[in-house]
Amino acid sequence: MSPRRARRPDPRDKGRGSVAPRPLDGVLRGMERVEEGPDGEWKVRNVSGAGSDKMYRCPGCDQEIRAGLPHVVSWPNWSGGEGERRHWHTACWRKRVDRGPGRSRY
Numbered sequence: 001m002s003p004r005r006a007r008r009p010d011p012r013d014k015g016r017g018s019v020a021p022r023p024l025d026g027v028l029r030g031m032e033r034v035e036e037g038p039d040g041e042w043k044v045r046n047v048s049g050a051g052s053d054k055m056y057r058c059p060g061c062d063q064e065i066r067a068g069l070p071h072v073v074s075w076p077n078w079s080g081g082e083g084e085r086r087h088w089h090t091a092c093w094r095k096r097v098d099r100g101p102g103r104s105r106y
Contacts (some may be wrong), residue, residue: 054067074088
């Protein structure tokens, strides 16, 4: 008998088969999500950087995001907000609310 068949069923499975549910973090990578913060609602997408051959400038630190570097793309969550897409370093996106008043979010 193969090892796969020798496994005992999980009592918490509730009839869905023997596959345990996966956490969504890995599945959502590369997919859009909506984040809400004191600066409004934003659509956010994580970019792996593997397929990126362009350089971008991060609005948070005003430094370049080199080609191939994982980063975040965000835009306002309203109709027509796609035109306001910006590429951010992941850490800069998380700290955007802590910036001083002299910096624009664009």
